[in-house]
Every structure is written in structure tokens, then in C-alpha cells.
Amino acid sequence: xxxCKAYQKNPDNHPDAKKQGVYAWKxxxxxxxxxxxxxxxxxxxxxxxxxxxxxxxxxxxxxxxEFNYYNDAITMLNTIKNKLMENQIIRFSPYIDNLTxxxxxxxAFYDYFANNVTNQADKNYWRQVATKSRTLLKNHFTxxxxxxHWNLPTFLSRLDGSPVIGYIFNDQANPGQWYExxxxxxxxxxxxxxxxxxxxxxxxSAVNKALGFLSYAKTNNSKNCYxxxxxxxxxxxxxxxxxxxKAANAVAxxxxxNAGQAxxxxxxxxxxSQPTGDYRYYNGSLYMLAMLHVSGxxxxxxxxFN
Numbered sequence: 001x002x003x004c005k006a007y008q009k010n011p012d013n014h015p016d017a018k019k020q021g022v023y024a025w026k027x028x029x030x031x032x033x034x035x036x037x038x039x040x041x042x043x044x045x046x047x048x049x050x051x052x053x054x055x056x057x058x059x060x061x062x063x064x065x066e067f068n069y070y071n072d073a074i075t076m077l078n079t080i081k082n083k084l085m086e087n088q089i090i091r092f093s094p095y096i097d098n099l100t101x102x103x104x105x106x107x108a109f110y111d112y113f114a115n116n117v118t119n120q121a122d123k124n125y126w127r128q129v130a131t132k133s134r135t136l137l138k139n140h141f142t143x144x145x146x147x148x149h150w151n152l153p154t155f156l157s158r159l160d161g162s163p164v165i166g167y168i169f170n171d172q173a174n175p176g177q178w179y180e181x182x183x184x185x186x187x188x189x190x191x192x193x194x195x196x197x198x199x200x201x202x203x204x205s206a207v208n209k210a211l212g213f214l215s216y217a218k219t220n221n222s223k224n225c226y227x228x229x230x231x232x233x234x235x236x237x238x239x240x241x242x243x244x245x246k247a248a249n250a251v252a253x254x255x256x257x258n259a260g261q262a263x264x265x266x267x268x269x270x271x272x273s274q275p276t277g278d279y280r281y282y283n284g285s286l287y288m289l290a291m292l293h294v295s296g297x298x299x300x301x302x303x304x305f306n
Contacts, residue, residue: 001054001072007035013199014040018094021079023047044084044091045104052109055116059301070303077113081125088129089136089159096169102153102161103142103185106194107133108300116303128159136161137190146265150233151209152179153186179230181282184245187211187252188286192293194255196300203255209276211249211261214241243275244283247290254293266294 008023016052025043027035054073063070084091092101112285114123145151149163156164156176163177174180187210194203215228217235225240241249250269253262262264275283292298 001050001066002057004050008196010040016040021075021085022081022094022129023050039260041093041095041108044080045101045106047076047080047084048090048104048106048109051080052106052112055112055303056299056301059116059303074117077117077122077126085129087159088125088132090129090133090234092156093169098159099164100136100157101155101167101182102137102157103155103182103189105133105137105186106189107137108189108197111197112300134193134202137186137206138202140186141209145209147231149177149179150213150230151206152213152230153183153206153210154178155183174229175231177231178236180236181244183250185286187255188248188290190250191252191254191256192286192298195293199255206258207252207255208258208261211252211256211258213263214249215261215264242279242283243272244279244286246272247283247286251290251293269294 007027010022010024011018014020016066019040019292023046024037024040026038026160028038030036033289050074054069054076058073059091061069069207070142072284080090083094086097086100089100090104092099092104107130110126110133114126114130117123117126130186136157136159140153140163141151141161143149143161144153144163154163154176155174155178156168158164166175166177168176173205190203190206194200194207213233217230218224218226221235227235227238228241228245229236229238246265246269249265253266256262256265272287275287287300
């Protein structure tokens with residue numbers, strides 16, 4: 001966290017109020033080896049993982065050492081609440097209203113936040129966020145069910161869960177309706193939520209249908225694989241699924257009720273080697289998280305002062 005504060009965090013008095021206290025999503029090294037911010041804007045799922053990690057650290061190791069994890073977590077949660085939420089729904093960007101990234105929705109984290117803060121108003125707030133997040137994900141999977149999306153979550157959605165079609169901001173890498181790199185994580189988060197907070201019918205349906213399409217796609221093309229990117233049920237020729245996507249699908253199995261899917265997608269993940277090469281950061285992050293999840297080592301440690 002010391003590195004993130006030093007190099008990613010924007011100052012609280014930043015001249016752009018929307019950037020105050022949030023964390024730059026992308027860093028690089030300059031020619032002299034110094035870290036600089038490529039883009040000062042946040043990717044709010046990062047702040048969510050920071051807050052989760054800090055609360056977990058607080059519960060495991062206490063707050064009397066070099067770092068007061070709990071105080072840092074509360075600061076992070078306040079940043080999320082005040083800068084990165086719209087109507088208690090996580091934003092894709094603080095600059096665009098009525099826009100979210102379904103992969104940023106981790107309702108299990110919001111319940112965890114509620115259970116590990118001491119202020120009652122904050123507890124109530126994060127419980128409401130968890131409820132709204134589950135509603136959005138449930139609505140999203142309803143809206144992508146069947147043709148033309150074929151049960152695959154999309155890169156962007158509106159706050160009612162409707163997929164966003166096309167490009168809506170400058171330098172947008174992919175159209176909003178694509179199932180792509182961010183979107184791989186949506187069913188991973190659904191599996192996480194079902195496993196740790198209790199599976200509901202919509203969790204099971206979302207995972208069964210999404211993995212069902214990918215399994216169908218794998219058996220109905222000449223490549224004998226499902227691919228990395230789809231839009232309107234058609235592959236976007238970005239190549240066969242790699243380690244990160246297979247890892248995310250393995251976590252989704254925590255909500256699956258299909259034994260054939262479980263064997264197919266779990267074995268694909270378990271047989272992988274640790275990611276290397278140009279894309280080892282993203283693929284490796286998902287691989288590490290998936291290994292923790294499927295081995296039973298992704299845990300919520302709870303503070304005892306509540």
C-alpha cells in the first residue's frame with residue numbers, strides 16, 4: 001500500500017475535484033527508471049480491492065504496527081463512497097453518469113465492508129450497495145439472455161443493467177456490448193458471491209448460461225476453442241481463450257450446477273502453467289485469484305471489534 005500511496009494516489013487537493021484522493025489506474029517507467037502516471041483517472045475496481053485487502057489485513061494482523069490498516073481502509077471506503085459511486089452503484093468513471101462496468105461489481109465485498117466497519121451509517125450504506133449491486137447483476141444477465149448477446153456479460157452497462165451499445169467516450173478500447181477482457185471477470189465475481197455469501201437462483205442461471213455458450217462455441221468452430229472476445233454471439237477474432245479467461249471461468253464454477261461444465265472448465269484451468277510473457281500481468285492476476293478461490297484459500301477475515 002505504501003507504493004500505491006506514493007505513486008498512484010492523486011493528492012487530496014488535486015485541481016480536478018473528481019481526481020482528488022483516487023488512484024491512477026496506469027503507471028509506467030520513464031527512460032530514467034522513474035514511475036509516472038500515464039493516466040490519473042481511477043479504475044474503481046482497484047479501489048475496491050484495496051479496501052478489501054486493508055480490512056483483511058486489519059483483521060489478520062491488527063493496526064498497532066507500522067501501518068494502521070483499518071484507518072487506511074476507512075479512508076479508501078470514503079473515497080469510493082464520495083468519488084466513485086452514483087446512486088450507490090460503482091461508476092465506470094467519475095466523469096460519465098449512468099455508466100458502470102459489470103466487472104466492477106463485487107457484492108460480496110460490499111457485504112464484507114458492512115460487516116467490518118464500526119459506524120452504523122456506513123454499515124447501512126454498504127449493505128444497500130450490496131443489494132443494488134446484486135440487483136444490477138441479476139438484471140444484466142436477464143438483459144443479455146439469449147439472442148443477440150447469448151448470455152455473455154458485456155464490457156459496459158447502464159445502471160439498470162442494460163448493455164451499452166457502441167462507443168461513448170474518446171479512446172474507448174472496445175464497444176460497450178463486447179464480452180471482452182474486463183467482462184471475463186463478471187461471472188468470476190458471481191461465483192465468488194455465490195460461494196461466500198450464498199448461492200441464489202440467478203447466480204446459478206447466469207453462470208450455467210454463460211459457460212454453456214462458451215462450451216457450445218468451443219464445439220462448433222474449427223479452432224476447437226472458445227475465444228477471448230464475442231459480440232452478438234460472434235467471435236471477434238482475438239484468438240483462443242488464454243490463462244486469465246480460463247481462470248475466471250474456473251471461479252465461476254463455484255455457482256455452476258452443471259457437472260459437465262465443472263469437469264470441462266475446471267480441468268482446463270487446472271492444467272494451465274503459470275502465465276508468462278507479454279500479458280502475464282492481467283492473466284497472472286486472474287490466475288492467482290482463481291488459484292486462491294478454487295483451493296479454498298480466498299478468505300474473509302473479520303475484525304472482532306464489531
